[in-house]
Amino acid sequence: MENFKFLAKRLAILFGGIIGLIVVIFIGIQLYQTNPDLFRYEEIADADWKPRDVENEMETTYIMPDVRYGYEILTETQKHIGPQAKKPEMRYAGNNLKCTSCHIESGNLPGGSSWAGVTDRYPKFGGRSNSTGDIKDRVNGCMERSMNGEMIDRDSREMRSIVAYMEWLGDKIPESQVQPIAGFAELELPNRAVDLNKGKKVYMKDCTLCHKDDGQGVRNSELEDGYQYPPLWGEDSYNEGAGMHRVITASKFIKANMPYLSATRDEPVLTDEEAYDVAGYINSFDRPSKPNKEDDFPDRKLKPVSTPYAPWADDFSAEQHKYGPFKPIIEHYIEKHDIKKSK
Ligand code: HEC
């Protein structure tokens, strides 16, 4: 009798357990059918991630001092580390552009060379120096070229603050977003050279409102306050070594972002051909030269095809490297060196 009771108790627990398990599985299946998202925490978090609302957060929330200082440097570069800096030793940048003249909307716009997640993309290999560089090296790449200036000391408060702001921008960014957010627009390269006459027409129609006929843009009242609309060529512009001086890179930037406030990466205003021709047009004017640029890309095979300055690892003309057609050069590198170039 005792034995039987013992066995019955065991069996009851066993059956109870099995029934409980079936109920849990059943409820699970029901829940999954009605709301599968409950079981996908990771992906939902990914899809929900949005770029920060920078201006709003700067005004309404507490921001760590280094993040805030980084933001100020990047959005008013000329005042903090440029020609308008009070202390001469702080004048690293050589022109009155801001970093955010090209990294649109405080460097936070997908398609506007966003910095959200950029710190996750470095260190990485760069052909320009033929070595692996970290985020500070990359910042200094734009300092020496886009800003026509000098490198910022790696350990300075300024450099640390710039990186802190970039990290803040990409806070909690899911890995799946890091690449899609980067860069500019996709563009089908026309299989012909830039047509400067057509480029000029596009410029006169879609760009002069802000950048003016002479390409010199519009200053804020004092140069200390920088430009309302930045210059696109001339002494106060990016130098010859800058990424924006390459027609392929400039066309992709322009397609995704210009005319300002009308074009976006998903809804561009210009066609691929218009962006291509106008990119050639703005880069046909004089701009500051870059010292020692012949030392760029020690492995010359890695030089982007639209780098407009010598030397190259091929026999295409300087004219063709500047204005295209680029497809034959791209094909040459695939056939001869098994290297697929996109810029
Ligand atoms: C004249 C336009 C211009 C200005 C001004 C400029 N940049 Fe850039 N920057 C670019 C372009 C174009 C690229 C992408 C180059 C390429 O595709 O090779 C880039 C790339 C970068 C990258 C790497 C982005 C990535 O996704 O890997 C960083 C970081 C960066 N810039 C920081 C800065 C900082 C900091 C400043 C100011 C000190 C600055 N840039 C000013 C045009 C500019």
Ligand code: HEC
């Ligand atoms: C409505 C005004 C406006 C129009 C129109 C416009 N831009 Fe811009 N552009 C800007 C502003 C403003 C910036 C800098 C972004 C910032 O300060 O936030 C800029 C930045 C640029 C830059 C990078 C910064 C530099 O100085 O090199 C290039 C290149 C550029 N524009 C080219 C063009 C081209 C080409 C067109 C015509 C297809 C065009 N823009 C039309 C306002 C405009």
